[in-house]
Amino acid sequence: MSAAGRHPLARLAFAAYEVLAMGLGLGMLAAICLAWTPLALPLYLLLPRTWGRRVGRLAIMASFRFYLWFLTVFCYCRFDLDEIDALRRDAPLIVVANHPSLLDAVILLSRFPNMVCVMKAALADNLLFGAGARLARYICNDVPLQVILRAREELRDGGQLLLFPEGTRTTRWPVNPLVGSAGLIAGRSGAPVQALLIEFSTPYLGKDWPLFRRPSLPLRVRVRVGRRFAPPKDVPVFTRELEQYFRDELSAASVHETSAECAAQPAPAAGTIS
Numbered sequence: 636m637s638a639a640g641r642h643p644l645a646r647l648a649f650a651a652y653e654v655l656a657m658g659l660g661l662g663m664l665a666a667i668c669l670a671w672t673p674l675a676l677p678l679y680l681l682l683p684r685t686w687g688r689r690v691g692r693l694a695i696m697a698s699f700r701f702y703l704w705f706l707t708v709f710c711y712c713r714f715d716l717d718e719i720d721a722l723r724r725d726a727p728l729i730v731v732a733n734h735p736s737l738l739d740a741v742i743l744l745s746r747f748p749n750m751v752c753v754m755k756a757a758l759a760d761n762l763l764f765g766a767g768a769r770l771a772r773y774i775c776n777d778v779p780l781q782v783i784l785r786a787r788e789e790l791r792d793g794g795q796l797l798l799f800p801e802g803t804r805t806t807r808w809p810v811n812p813l814v815g816s817a818g819l820i821a822g823r824s825g826a827p828v829q830a831l832l833i834e835f836s837t838p839y840l841g842k843d844w845p846l847f848r849r850p851s852l853p854l855r856v857r858v859r860v861g862r863r864f865a866p867p868k869d870v871p872v873f874t875r876e877l878e879q880y881f882r883d884e885l886s887a888a889s890v891h892e893t894s895a896e897c898a899a900q901p902a903p904a905a906g907t908i909s
């Protein structure tokens with residue numbers, strides 16, 4: 636249902652729908668997170684740690700799954716995530732993914748019941764995400780040694796660790812230079828590293844996509860299960876190998892546009908993910 640080539644009025648109506656879908660989508664995410672905050676805070680204080688993180692992670696999975704359903708039904712988004720479900724019971728496991736969009740974490744967290752996420756420290760004080768992230772015992776990325784120790788502890792307890800080794804959303808397509816955290820944690824914990832490849836039809840909510848710029852619908856997102864790496868002995872070598880792997884896989888898929896192209900053409904044809 637591309638708007639291109641249609642009557643100008645139809646195009647205008649579709650653009651209006653895209654704006655509406657954006658408002659609904661962002662509003663629903665805010666509403667879900669805000670509704671959880673007043674519950675998550677007392678649960679964080681009252682529940683023992685193991686119960687708290689269990690409840691916290693299940694609530695995040697369930698809420699984000701509902702959220703993706705909402706985006707599918709009302710906001711013309713299409714998610715192809717079936718491949719991921721095979722990983723759900725593989726623990727301990729370090730899941731690493733490329734990071735094209737703000738939606739990546741929401742998408743991945745919706746499929747794993749016991750996943751602990753390494754996140755930007757600033758998010759821990761965020762009104763929307765802070766309380767939920769604390770209850771789920773997510774790991775702040777501000778003190779590297781703490782990240783490694785906490786990650787190792789969570790993996791030992793049978794958790795699955797999610798981290799985005801680009802450190803921030805992608806700015807140098809197809810993937811930024813990677814930091815060494817995944818290799819370090821894998822080396823220290825003995826857990827394997829599972830690559831996931833995230834592909835968007837347009838870089839919606841990427842680093843160069845303003846929060847209130849309308850999406851180009853349908854937004855298609857596919858997550859592929861990539862290679863699984865054994866815990867490395869040599870972290871720098873592993874990090875280079877992982878980066879090259881992402882580069883090769885994502886270049887081959889070639890579903891994104893560059894940010895510059897995207898800025899020049901606000902309503903591009905949907906990408907090539909089918």
Ligand SMILES: CCCCCCCCCCCCCCCC(=O)OC[C@@H](O)COP(=O)(O)O
Pocket residue numbers: 667668671694695698736737740741752753754755758763764765767768799802803804842
């Ligand atoms: C139950 C209702 C849900 C309540 C909220 C639960 C908390 C969910 C926290 C999700 C936070 C996921 C953080 C993902 C990793 C991360 O930190 O990514 C940061 C980027 O994306 C943005 O970084 P940047 O590109 O540098 O702006």
